[in-house]
Amino acid sequence: MAAARLPGLLPELEVIRKDFPILERTLAGDLPLVYLDSANTSQKPQVVIDTMVDHLERHNANIARAMHQLGAESTEAFEAARDKVAAFIGAPSRDEVVFTKNASEALNLVANTLAWARGPLEVGEGDEVVITEMEHHSNIVPWQLLTERKGARLRWFGLTDEGRLDLSNIDELVNERTKVVALTWVSNMLGTVNPVAEVARRAHEVGAVVVVDASQAVPQLPVDVVASGADFLAFTGHKVVGPTGIGVLWGRREHLDALPPFLGGGEMIETVAMERSTYAGIPHKFEAGTPPIVEAVGLGAAVDYLAHIGMDAVHAHEQAITAYALEGLATVPGLTVLGPLDATERGGAIAFELDGVHPHDVAQVLDSRGVAVRAGHHCAKPAHARFGVQSSTRMSSYLYTTPDEIDALVEALEYTRSYFKLDS
Amino acid sequence: MAATDIDALYQEIILDHYKNPQHAGLREPYEAEVHHVNPTCGDEVTLRVHLEDGKVSDVSYDAVGCSISQASASVLTELVIGKPVDEAMAIHDTFLQLMQGKGQVEPDEDVLEDGIAFAGVARFPARVKCALLSWMAWKDATAQSLEATNG
Numbered sequence: 001m002a003a004a005r006l007p008g009l010l011p012e013l014e015v016i017r018k019d020f021p022i023l024e025r026t027l028a029g030d031l032p033l034v035y036l037d038s039a040n041t042s043q044k045p046q047v048v049i050d051t052m053v054d055h056l057e058r059h060n061a062n063i064a065r066a067m068h069q070l071g072a073e074s075t076e077a078f079e080a081a082r083d084k085v086a087a088f089i090g091a092p093s094r095d096e097v098v099f100t101k102n103a104s105e106a107l108n109l110v111a112n113t114l115a116w117a118r119g120p121l122e123v124g125e126g127d128e129v130v131i132t133e134m135e136h137h138s139n140i141v142p143w144q145l146l147t148e149r150k151g152a153r154l155r156w157f158g159l160t161d162e163g164r165l166d167l168s169n170i171d172e173l174v175n176e177r178t179k180v181v182a183l184t185w186v187s188n189m190l191g192t193v194n195p196v197a198e199v200a201r202r203a204h205e206v207g208a209v210v211v212v213d214a215s216q217a218v219p220q221l222p223v224d225v226v227a228s229g230a231d232f233l234a235f236t237g238h239k240v241v242g243p244t245g246i247g248v249l250w251g252r253r254e255h256l257d258a259l260p261p262f263l264g265g266g267e268m269i270e271t272v273a274m275e276r277s278t279y280a281g282i283p284h285k286f287e288a289g290t291p292p293i294v295e296a297v298g299l300g301a302a303v304d305y306l307a308h309i310g311m312d313a314v315h316a317h318e319q320a321i322t323a324y325a326l327e328g329l330a331t332v333p334g335l336t337v338l339g340p341l342d343a344t345e346r347g348g349a350i351a352f353e354l355d356g357v358h359p360h361d362v363a364q365v366l367d368s369r370g371v372a373v374r375a376g377h378h379c380a381k382p383a384h385a386r387f388g389v390q391s392s393t394r395m396s397s398y399l400y401t402t403p404d405e406i407d408a409l410v411e412a413l414e415y416t417r418s419y420f421k422l423d424s
Numbered sequence: 425m426a427a428t429d430i431d432a433l434y435q436e437i438i439l440d441h442y443k444n445p446q447h448a449g450l451r452e453p454y455e456a457e458v459h460h461v462n463p464t465c466g467d468e469v470t471l472r473v474h475l476e477d478g479k480v481s482d483v484s485y486d487a488v489g490c491s492i493s494q495a496s497a498s499v500l501t502e503l504v505i506g507k508p509v510d511e512a513m514a515i516h517d518t519f520l521q522l523m524q525g526k527g528q529v530e531p532d533e534d535v536l537e538d539g540i541a542f543a544g545v546a547r548f549p550a551r552v553k554c555a556l557l558s559w560m561a562w563k564d565a566t567a568q569s570l571e572a573t574n575g
Contacts, residue, residue, distance in 0.1 A: 029429075357491075358491055360492070361434075375465070376464065376465045377465070390467075390489075391465065419430075419434070421439075
């Protein structure tokens with residue numbers, strides 16, 4: 001294809017693809033897999049798989065409590081993963097990196113402990129929490145629960161017709177009553193990259209804390225948590241070529257220190273008596289029970305892998321593929337992209353509608369051609385409602401996506417139109 | 425799935441019903457109205473049932489969803505409108521068995537008529553709930569209508 005050498009593509013793309021064994025497999029009918037669902041979950045490189053297998057085969061033991069050699073090795077591997085994650089996101093301290101089971105749990109941890117907090121962080125009656133209309137349900141529902149329980153008020157930024165945050169009323173919306181501003185860095189549906197630092201500046205002017213859902217940002221952008229302006233930042237392992245079952249909450253030390261524990265149990269305590277307990281310092285205060293050890297170790301290998309390639313290079317690749325995809329999709333009659341049309345202002349998830357064919361049917365026919373995409377509301381029902389659509393089809397690329405795969409998508413969409421007998 | 429397999433899913437009958445849904449729209453009178461959603465994909469149906477003299481006198485609906493769920497609502501209304509409630513419930517049970525049969529149940533054309541076109545859907549686990557959405561809504565609304573008329 002003419003696009004084989006788009007500027008910005010990863011120079012070693014063919015080598016990188018060989019790192020991901022699943023990309024070699026074929027589907028029913030001997031069709032090659034065209035995996036365009038990475039915003040849903042990314043595929044895993046061999047080094048992540050091998051690291052996890054090696055841990056289970058050779059080093060498996062519980063951490064921080066086993067006095068034997070395996071226990072020491074397992075603890076070291078788990079804590080080394082924390083160091084790797086801290087370095088990857090520019091955390092000033094490894095202790096600010098809390099392992100959770102996923103991004104949803106990380107966000108719920110913040111929302112719950114803000115409800116239980118006493119002092120300046122406490123969210124109480126009459127306080128306001130501000131979110132946005134483009135959030136994933138996991139950055140909406142915890143804040144609904146918090147505000148309902150505490151008699152606080154939930155407010156949100158609306159969206160412009162182009163799918164950007166409408167910041168025209170920011171000074172009214174984020175005011176002296178605002179305790180929390182929670183927003184996504186990159187929309188999982190519209191692809192929009194939000195001006196997190198600008199919103200954070202206003203939030204900090206009024207003394208609010210900023211919670212950033214970086215589930216789609218950390219996989220695609222070079223992330224420096226301090227420069228982002230966030231006070232808390234959440235993401236999940238399985239979207240950054242790591243395993244499922246492991247998520248990350250980063251928080252500024254002073255805030256994590258001030259918040260009460262989330263779950264109670266083993267590992268999170270300092271000492272326990274029948275009457276009361278005292279708690280471990282961060283991050284262990286927030287890590288009750290045996291954590292997902294091998295998953296954390298796998299995540300460490302995953303962020304090492306991405307760091308080795310370089311997040312600037314991954315970002316450039318995503319932008320090149322996204323621009324090429326937007327061009328290709330524009331050639332399909334009756335197809336409308338939801339969200340910004342300029343690739344430099346968006347992430348690699350592109351949701352679209354195809355006139356006359358429901359997204360489930362689009363996804364089903366694409367699947368019959370080996371092209372894996374997601375169809376539905378992508379856990380962003382309010383964002384869909386904002387644009388008057390019930391659901392959409394979403395393609396999402398990653399560092400292993402090739403221009404040829406985008407061509408395959410466009411061709412399969414043409415086939416879908418002919419299958420449903422739509423004339424151009 | 426290869427292209428031939430999705431042909432088993434998208435039977436002509438299904439595509440016909442999708443393009444020309446029968447008995448669509450919401451009508452009066454009715455004893456019960458229900459709203460069912462499929463939380464995983466967001467498909468929705470609002471469905472009304474009107475019973476008269478022990479028969480399903482009317483089923484009217486407003487549905488948003490994929491071709492399978494839309495066509496299924498259309499076939500449902502064709503099959504149950506005008507039937508005694510007991511017989512309609514039996515048709516429902518037969519359709520449910522077919523959909524839950526993982527593709528192993530031989531459809532009974534005498535009972536299901538156009539509904540046999542959904543036999544292929546049973547082989548696509550992710551789509552079975554699409555086909556069942558309006559049927560579940562109908563069963564719910566019919567039970568409520570019976571309560572309203574008998575109560």
